[in-house]
Amino acid sequence: MGTAIVAFKAVAPLFLSIFAGIVFSRSKTVTGNWIDILNKYALKIGLPALVIASLMRIAPGSVDFRFIVINSVYFIAAMLLAYPVAYIFRLSKQVRSALFLVFSYGNVAYLGIPVLQNSYGEAAVPLAGVISSVYIFWMLTLGVTLIELHSDQRMTTREFVKNQLGNPLMLSVIIGLALVLFKIQLHVVINETIKLFAGSVTAVVLFSLGIFLGLHRTGNLRDWAAALAWSVVILLVLPFAFYLIVKNAGLNELQLKSTVLEAAMPLGLTPYALATQYKLETSLIARIVVVSTLLSLVSIPVWIVMLG
Numbered sequence: 001m002g003t004a005i006v007a008f009k010a011v012a013p014l015f016l017s018i019f020a021g022i023v024f025s026r027s028k029t030v031t032g033n034w035i036d037i038l039n040k041y042a043l044k045i046g047l048p049a050l051v052i053a054s055l056m057r058i059a060p061g062s063v064d065f066r067f068i069v070i071n072s073v074y075f076i077a078a079m080l081l082a083y084p085v086a087y088i089f090r091l092s093k094q095v096r097s098a099l100f101l102v103f104s105y106g107n108v109a110y111l112g113i114p115v116l117q118n119s120y121g122e123a124a125v126p127l128a129g130v131i132s133s134v135y136i137f138w139m140l141t142l143g144v145t146l147i148e149l150h151s152d153q154r155m156t157t158r159e160f161v162k163n164q165l166g167n168p169l170m171l172s173v174i175i176g177l178a179l180v181l182f183k184i185q186l187h188v189v190i191n192e193t194i195k196l197f198a199g200s201v202t203a204v205v206l207f208s209l210g211i212f213l214g215l216h217r218t219g220n221l222r223d224w225a226a227a228l229a230w231s232v233v234i235l236l237v238l239p240f241a242f243y244l245i246v247k248n249a250g251l252n253e254l255q256l257k258s259t260v261l262e263a264a265m266p267l268g269l270t271p272y273a274l275a276t277q278y279k280l281e282t283s284l285i286a287r288i289v290v291v292s293t294l295l296s297l298v299s300i301p302v303w304i305v306m307l308g
Helices: 002-026 033-056 065-080 082-088 093-104 112-120 122-149 157-165 168-181 188-215 221-246 253-263 269-277 282-307
Strands: none
Touching (some): 002 188, 093 122, 122 157, 122 269, 253 282
């Protein structure tokens, strides 16, 4: 019971930030325009700073290559799982493309990094940064490629490469890895500036997510039942199967906990933004964001207790 209380206290402040966004949106203090502004800040400034700041804490040679491979394999397998699931349940092409995002990309940065930090201390932050970078890399490469292949609005190869090279998230991964691999020491002023922006992104995005939840349309019961089913899959089924596979894969205790807990994160707003851009099942993804985020208030402490 004591561990459960500690786990709940670790995640409660994060969800209070979401609740604040819900309250402000319901009271009409803020509007839907805030979501776009806050998310653009997060995607172009805050999250890249968070990724760089997390990667800067990694000592060169301290990250097990196996750790990166295991998280990469999980992400790719979860994404490709959309193919057999769509075939078995005879889902549409749009739903299948949406499942590429739903199955693979949890809220590993906005929510995952602070959860790991609150739960396992500062030692978990570099691992969370590596996992976030792995997820971002595969989402912006393989994920976007799969969506493009099944989209009616395809980019040329030149446009795709140009977009990738100009994407702040991808650039943050490249910069962060370069700092680690080449042992580059930034000036203390630059370090502190990056940390300031990195420290702001969690509250900004969680507050934005709260606004999103507060303004979201209710919909009918059947739609919410589908969102609940997919939420259970991404919060419990997939990470539990992943845990059974990797618990004897040779990871140390903190690596195993970080890997599984990040895999158990709820769906974030980044997949929702991509779904809007590519005209996928936006309403389905929006409902999964709502349901999985609310359920994770219980599932995340359960996972923390289970992992020890």
